[in-house]
Amino acid sequence: MDDQKLIQEKIAQATDILREFDIDVWLTFVRETPLSPDPVLDFILGQHVTWHSAFLISRQGQHTAIVGHYDAENVRNLGAYNQIVGYHQGIGDHLRAALDTLQPREIAINYSTSDVAADGLSHGMYLTLHQILRDTPHAGRLMSAENIIGALRGRKSPTEVARMREAIAITQELFDEVENFARPGMTQRQIASFVRQRIDEMDLGYAWDQQYNPIVTCGPQSAIGHAMPGDVVLEKGHTLHLDLGVKRYGYCSDLQRMWYVLKDGETSAPADVQRAFNVVRGAIKASEQALKPGTPGWQVDEIARDYVTDNGYPEYMHALGHLLGRSAHDGATVLGPRWEKYAVICERLVEVGNVFTLELHVPVPGRGIMSLEEDVLVTANGIEYLSQPQTELRFIRP
Amino acid sequence: MDDQKLIQEKIAQATDILREFDIDVWLTFVRETPLSPDPVLDFILGQHVTWHSAFLISRQGQHTAIVGHYDAENVRNLGAYNQIVGYHQGIGDHLRAALDTLQPREIAINYSTSDVAADGLSHGMYLTLHQILRDTPHAGRLMSAENIIGALRGRKSPTEVARMREAIAITQELFDEVENFARPGMTQRQIASFVRQRIDEMDLGYAWDQQYNPIVTCGPQSAIGHAMPGDVVLEKGHTLHLDLGVKRYGYCSDLQRMWYVLKDGETSAPADVQRAFNVVRGAIKASEQALKPGTPGWQVDEIARDYVTDNGYPEYMHALGHLLGRSAHDGATVLGPRWEKYAVICERLVEVGNVFTLELHVPVPGRGIMSLEEDVLVTANGIEYLSQPQTELRFIRP
Numbered sequence: 001m002d003d004q005k006l007i008q009e010k011i012a013q014a015t016d017i018l019r020e021f022d023i024d025v026w027l028t029f030v031r032e033t034p035l036s037p038d039p040v041l042d043f044i045l046g047q048h049v050t051w052h053s054a055f056l057i058s059r060q061g062q063h064t065a066i067v068g069h070y071d072a073e074n075v076r077n078l079g080a081y082n083q084i085v086g087y088h089q090g091i092g093d094h095l096r097a098a099l100d101t102l103q104p105r106e107i108a109i110n111y112s113t114s115d116v117a118a119d120g121l122s123h124g125m126y127l128t129l130h131q132i133l134r135d136t137p138h139a140g141r142l143m144s145a146e147n148i149i150g151a152l153r154g155r156k157s158p159t160e161v162a163r164m165r166e167a168i169a170i171t172q173e174l175f176d177e178v179e180n181f182a183r184p185g186m187t188q189r190q191i192a193s194f195v196r197q198r199i200d201e202m203d204l205g206y207a208w209d210q211q212y213n214p215i216v217t218c219g220p221q222s223a224i225g226h227a228m229p230g231d232v233v234l235e236k237g238h239t240l241h242l243d244l245g246v247k248r249y250g251y252c253s254d255l256q257r258m259w260y261v262l263k264d265g266e267t268s269a270p271a272d273v274q275r276a277f278n279v280v281r282g283a284i285k286a287s288e289q290a291l292k293p294g295t296p297g298w299q300v301d302e303i304a305r306d307y308v309t310d311n312g313y314p315e316y317m318h319a320l321g322h323l324l325g326r327s328a329h330d331g332a333t334v335l336g337p338r339w340e341k342y343a344v345i346c347e348r349l350v351e352v353g354n355v356f357t358l359e360l361h362v363p364v365p366g367r368g369i370m371s372l373e374e375d376v377l378v379t380a381n382g383i384e385y386l387s388q389p390q391t392e393l394r395f396i397r398p
Numbered sequence: 399m400d401d402q403k404l405i406q407e408k409i410a411q412a413t414d415i416l417r418e419f420d421i422d423v424w425l426t427f428v429r430e431t432p433l434s435p436d437p438v439l440d441f442i443l444g445q446h447v448t449w450h451s452a453f454l455i456s457r458q459g460q461h462t463a464i465v466g467h468y469d470a471e472n473v474r475n476l477g478a479y480n481q482i483v484g485y486h487q488g489i490g491d492h493l494r495a496a497l498d499t500l501q502p503r504e505i506a507i508n509y510s511t512s513d514v515a516a517d518g519l520s521h522g523m524y525l526t527l528h529q530i531l532r533d534t535p536h537a538g539r540l541m542s543a544e545n546i547i548g549a550l551r552g553r554k555s556p557t558e559v560a561r562m563r564e565a566i567a568i569t570q571e572l573f574d575e576v577e578n579f580a581r582p583g584m585t586q587r588q589i590a591s592f593v594r595q596r597i598d599e600m601d602l603g604y605a606w607d608q609q610y611n612p613i614v615t616c617g618p619q620s621a622i623g624h625a626m627p628g629d630v631v632l633e634k635g636h637t638l639h640l641d642l643g644v645k646r647y648g649y650c651s652d653l654q655r656m657w658y659v660l661k662d663g664e665t666s667a668p669a670d671v672q673r674a675f676n677v678v679r680g681a682i683k684a685s686e687q688a689l690k691p692g693t694p695g696w697q698v699d700e701i702a703r704d705y706v707t708d709n710g711y712p713e714y715m716h717a718l719g720h721l722l723g724r725s726a727h728d729g730a731t732v733l734g735p736r737w738e739k740y741a742v743i744c745e746r747l748v749e750v751g752n753v754f755t756l757e758l759h760v761p762v763p764g765r766g767i768m769s770l771e772e773d774v775l776v777t778a779n780g781i782e783y784l785s786q787p788q789t790e791l792r793f794i795r796p
Contacts, residue, residue: 032514034606035437035725048607050727074609089738111521113529116430123509123524124517131511208432209446211472327433340487 002159003046003250007080009157010043011063017151018059024104026148028055029121029129038110038120040149042250042326047074052091052128055081058102066094092132099138107138108145114344115332118149150332154323155353161377161386163251164325164355167207168375168386171246171253174198182396184236184261188216191234191242199246207245207252207328214244218261219368236263239273239368240396241361245328254328254357255387256373261396269393276313276362276370277393283307284358284372284389287320287335291350291358291376291383297321297335298346304360305337313362319346321356324375354378355386400557401444401648405478407555408441409461415549416457422502424546426453427519427527436508436518438547440648440724445472450489450526453479456500464492490530497536505536506543512742513730516547544730551729552721553751559775559784561649562723562753565605566773566784569644569651572596580794582634582659586614589632589640597644605643605650605726612642616659617766634661637671637766638794639759643726652726652755653785654771659794667791674711674760674768675791681705682756682770682787685718685733689748689756689774689781695719695733696744702758703735711760717744719754722773752776753784 018026030038033048044055051068058064065081072086085094099107111126112118121129133139156164174195181194195214199206206213219238234240238261245254258277260269268274287304301320309315319336322329333349335356336342350356356378361371372390376383416424428436431446442453449466456462463479470484483492497505509524510516519527531537554562572593579592593612597604604611617636632638636659643652656675658667667675685702699718707713717734720727731747733754734740748754754776759769770788774781 032727035727036514036517037435039433047609111525113522113526116434116520116522119434119520119522121521122514122517123519123521124511124514126521126524127509128511211445329430329433 004078004080006157006159007044007046007078009159010152011057011080013155013157014044014057014148014152015059015061015063017148018057021147021151023106023108023143023148024059025099025102025106026057026108026145028110029053029125030055031125036122036125039117039326040110040120040152043152044080045075046078049075051087052125054091054095054098056098056102058104060102062102064098066091066098095132096136096138099133099136104138104141106143107141108143108148110145110149112144112146112149115146115150117153117327117331118144118146146332150348151351153325153331154333155351156325156355156377157353160251160325161353161355163249164253164375165386167204167246167248167251167253168255170202170204170248171244171255172388174244174246175242175255175257178242179259179394179396182234182240182259184234184396184398186234187231188218188234189231191216191240195242195244205247205250207247207254214242217241217243217369217371220366234261234396236261236398237270237367239364239370241369241371243371243373250326252324252326252328252330253387254324254359254373254375256359256371257390257394258370258372259394259396262398264398269395273364273367273370274393276364279308279311279313280360280362280370280372281389281391282311283360284374287358288376288383291335291356291378293350293352293378293380295350296347297333297350298338298342300335300350301337301346304358308360308362316360316362318360320360321358324355324357350378352378352380402476402478404555404557405442405444405476407557408550409455409478411553411555412442412455412546412550413457413459413461415546416455419545419549421504421506421541421546422457423497423500423504424455424506424543426508427451427523428453429523434520434523437515437724438508438518438550441550442478443473444476447473449485450523452489452493452496454496454500456502458500460500462496464489464496493530494534494536497531497534502536502539504541505539506541506546508543508547510542510544510547513544513548515551515725515729516542516544548730548746549749551723552731553749554723554753554775555751558649558723559751559753561647562651562773563784565602565644565646565649565651566653568600568602568646569642569653570786572642572644573640573653573655576640577657577792577794580632580638580657582632582794582796584632585629586616586632587629589614589638593640593642603645603648605645605652612640615639615641615767615769618764632659632794634659634796635668635765637762637768639767639769641769641771648724650722650724650726650728651773651785652722652757652771653773654757654769655788655792656768656770657792657794660796662796667793671762671765671768672791674762677706677709677711678758678760678768678770679787679789680709681758682772685756686774686781689733689754689776691748691750691776691778693748694745695731695748696736696740698733698748699735699744702756706758706760714758714760718758719756722753722755748776750776750778 359373757771
């Protein structure tokens with residue numbers, strides 16, 4: 001995969017974002033990144049560095065990397081920085097000199113209380129930076145880069161969208177394989193093991209911890225949420241639900257699919273199961289209308305949530321959607337209700353280039369849960385499905 | 399692998415360390431650890447958590463985990479915490495309550511300017527913690543946990559040493575395979591690819607970034623250091639050097655081995671090559687004497703460094719040794735010279751249970767470098783080699 005191209009795209013995008021937000025310099029400050037990774041490095045470096053290292057991106061398009069001399073050659077080969085300093089003794093003088101040249105009014109650095117993806121600066125490194133900038137005017141110009149990073153992560157470049165399409169397509173193929181594999185009498189564990197084996201055979205990554213990936217839910221006893229697939233047996237007349245995300249070339253899918261396990265003689269699902277499917281699919285479909293650039297996240301969630309409760313089902317106790325990308329929960333904006341825990345992030349506006357999940361569930365008493373999840377790209381006019389949405393209930397045959 | 403046992407061992411050890419250092423409570427405070435990992439979690443949790451989570455270890459042996467309710471079951475299954483709180487709304491009240499119960503005089507938290515492995519608290523999480531503890535006496539009791547973490551990482555438990563022995567044994571077998579594989583005329587790249595293929599086949603991890611692992615150096619033109627294996631060809635009359643580290647069950651090896659490429663008709667190395675080997679091996683051997691509990695790191699380095707220069711070779715421009723464990727550069731103490739960059743960490747004292755590398759090189763003009771690296775465990779009386787030390791130069795035959 002051409003990570004060089006991806007990083008050049010994202011650094012150019014970061015420069016545009018600095019202009020848009022009227023911020024002079026964005027500084028990423030790291031050390032020994034294998035042990036202490038800043039999640040933003042995937043977008044602006046794509047490799048590890050050992051000694052204290054600084055990556056400065058300015059609104060004027062000056063891109064400076066200050067790294068240990070051992071790492072300079074590899075950063076040079078990246079072709080994304082127009083000034084590369086490989087130092088021998090210490091980073092302090094070089095960093096101060098670079099800032100003196102740029103004379104920034106603001107220096108955005110990677111900390112955030114609300115967005116973990118924008119919080120890659122450790123507290124120790126924050127103290128070190130203050131030490132280096134002590135007695136300079138730069139010390140008073142530090143600010144959070146959370147808005148820059150939120151936009152940079154959230155607005156997918158063409159290369160990023162292409163990688164996600166591939167991860168999603170593979171995930172859909174895996175669901176087809178599960179449908180051929182799963183039979184009544186199997187345990188959740190057997191189904192999950194089958195999926196993991198296929199993921200490993202295809203040399204894919206996991207979009208989240210493989211202990212909980214895939215989540216396999218079947219029948220009314222299955223726990224919902226971040227639980228490990230256990231010994232519950234897939235039974236006729238129950239639902240089967242998978243929540244699966246793979247990682248391909250660093251980018252994630254995150255999809256949920258639903259099956260009904262046909263009883264002997266059945267050719268379709270009973271009314272309660274079918275109705276639950278229709279409502280979940282209907283709620284996702286209804287939310288599509290609202291998912292447009294400029295809409296606050298909570299408005300999108302509200303439409304789906306109201307659709308569910310208007311149809312007599314209990315509301316889902318989570319957000320309708322989250323950003324997807326490098327990680328399964330990728331960045332700030334959430335399509336969620338205005339609960340305390342989503343207070344700030346569900347006010348954020350949907351942007352062109354965002355990739356969101358749309359996901360919700362309702363219970364089907366005595367049968368299990370009904371839960372779907374799609375992945376969609378926000379365009380200037382609305383959305384484009386990156387997944388092939390599940391519009392019909394699927395079946396596991398005896 | 400029984401991670402549960404490892405974590406129970408390390409948490410018990412942490413409790414002892416708190417008593418030794420006279421600190422009441424050690425608090426690890428994290429969120430969304432797949433994106434924002436604190437390196438210390440490998441030792442006290444061994445799994446991921448999503449919401450804001452707090453792990454409190456007290457000198458009295460009270461071990462409290464406060465996690466999102468979705469994660470509580472998995473933490474319970476670990477069997478390492480005697481109080482587990484799974485919260486629904488927010489962590490603040492629970493964390494304050496836990497601290498009110500413990501009434502600690504000091505609360506050590508994970509930040510450090512000097513030790514990256516003890517610097518897992520992000521600046522955003524530091525601000526959040528201050529917000530939570532505002533208007534309580536606990537806010538004024540925060541301190542760095544760097545000494546606790548340095549000791550916890552540095553003093554290997556029996557389970558940790560057993561895993562490292564296994565990683566080292568496999569690495570030595572890989573060197574034997576290289577010796578059978580490598581022939582004059584091959585490039586560095588071919589040799590590195592062979593090793594990586596074997597690592598992947600054996601489902602091992604890499605102790606450091608696989609772009610630079612193994613480092614293959616041959617002949618006088620090969621760059622030294624963190625460079626990628628290139629197109630330099632292995633030639634008769636030159637030296638071949640490999641620096642390789644694998645990861646097995648989360649624990650690393652880090653070894654360097656040397657070969658001389660025999661010319662047609664030769665059965666041993668020429669005098670200049672043999673002498674370089676003897677001096678490098680001799681320097682490592684000399685340093686063994688000093689490597690005892692209670693010795694500052696620089697004293698061990700000085701013996702090897704003097705040995706090299708006394709024998710007429712230029713001094714090596716790096717430290718003699720670093721701690722090894724979960725990562726290739728694992729924790730604080732360094733066996734290094736009193737240069738500015740090693741100023742604090744080479745004053746630290748060697749401790750029982752530390753695993754150090756011993757590594758250094760000299761140039762062999764016109765032939766390449768001569769560089770060895772061994773892995774040793776510090777015991778009460780001195781050291782035990784975990785690697786089978788290279789005491790004779792090895793040969794690549796035509």
